[in-house]
Amino acid sequence: MPPYLLRLGYMLEFLLALLTISDFWSQVGGQNHLDDLAWYAKFALIAGLALVITMGTSAAVSHEKIFNAKTLTCLLLAFLIMAGMAAATYYVHVHENDDSGGDDDTVARLIR
Numbered sequence: 288m289p290p291y292l293l294r295l296g297y298m299l300e301f302l303l304a305l306l307t308i309s310d311f312w313s314q315v316g317g318q319n320h321l322d323d324l325a326w327y328a329k330f331a332l333i334a335g336l337a338l339v340i341t342m343g344t345s346a347a348v349s350h351e352k353i354f355n356a357k358t359l360t361c362l363l364l365a366f367l368i369m370a371g372m373a374a375a376t377y378y379v380h381v382h383e384n385d386d387s388g389g390d391d392d393t394v395a396r397l398i399r
Contacts, residue, residue, distance in 0.1 A: 293348070297341050304337035316376035323379045332375065336368045 312333070313321050321329065343361030347353045 297345060300344060301337050301341045304340050305333060308333050308336050312372060312376075316372070317380075320376050320379045320383070323383060324375055328375055332368060332372050336365060336372075339364045339368060 309329075312329075339361050343358050343365065346355065346357035346361060350357070
């Protein structure tokens with residue numbers, strides 16, 4: 288297969304992985320939790336996982352055996368990034384009510 292077609296395939300896989308990971312994370316972790324998460328954390332985790340998936344595919348295709356050292360390393364990195372996604376979602380879930388700014392519903396009384 289010509290190398291330019293492989294590059295095109297890897298690029299399409301990366302873009303498809305970006306869309307799939309973000310949709311899957313919102314379904315599993317809850318869209319409300321993802322809305323409270325910082326944009327750069329979401330971007331770094333989603334782009335990192337998509338990159339590791341694409342690199343793992345490239346490593347599996349370029350070697351004779353599918354499960355080689357590079358592929359297993361990419362698999363381990365993917366699990367670590369997914370654990371980071373779970374930790375970030377859990378952190379937002381636990382701290383979602385920390386933004387309340389005190390007792391807003393108290394009534395002030397004026398005594399003469």
